[in-house]
Amino acid sequence: MKRNIVQVFTLVWLLLLSVTVLAQGEAFTPVRNAIRGGSSRELSQHFGSTVELSFDGDKQSYSATQAEFVMKDFFAKNAPAGFDFVHYGGSNEGTPYAVGKYVSKTGAYRMFVKMKSDRGTLVIDTIDFTKE
Template identity: 65%
Template sequence: MKPTFLQTLVLAWLMLLSVVVQAQGEAFVAVGGAIRSGSSKDLAQYFGSSVELGFNGDKQSYSATQAEFVMKDFFSKNPQASFDFNHYLNGPEGTKLGVGKYKSKNGVYDVYVKMKQDHGTLVVDAIDFTKGEE
């Protein structure tokens, strides 16, 4: 049985889609690893010059250095049990969004990480932790 043009087109589209999803995921591997290990120092390596951090709706912009200390405080108060990204989305102007779950000994947080292009490199522009349910 010969493949039809439509079958070939669908297969090519699915292969392209899997490559795009994989590329998005790779942009978040190091950031996810830093969050997973609870390392503000490792996470700060991927911060832009300023970072918006949000905790349960309270959002504030910080310099990269300040944001590192804020994340260190968060990780010390909410020791990680696990973290994984569940979804990746493309935003306008090359921004990328990763959505995940951070499980700590004090509860579960929905996590949104926004990355943007800065001189050809993806950097963390915003992180939002919202306490949710398991």
């Protein structure tokens, strides 16, 4: 009897975990599409009021409008040739994040995107590009 309860609990836990990971992946779908298209305008639709952008360790915090222009400049200099998220996760507090690989003609970058909840909506809090 005890063994059955443990098995049922484990199964339910795994199902909930898989649903959480799928939901996190879905939250990043429009972000992925905007990055693939090199569209700073589409990407900015998912920015919080402030966004931390980091390029090879040089971090700065920007307003959503400023961050849009910074990303527009980045995409102009490093037009996307390929992009996809390779890992989705969440912190213990439930903050979703994704790690991806951004490829341009000038090189490849590991990309980290962290979201946060703002009035019940997930918005981009941090984007970090690290040249590989």
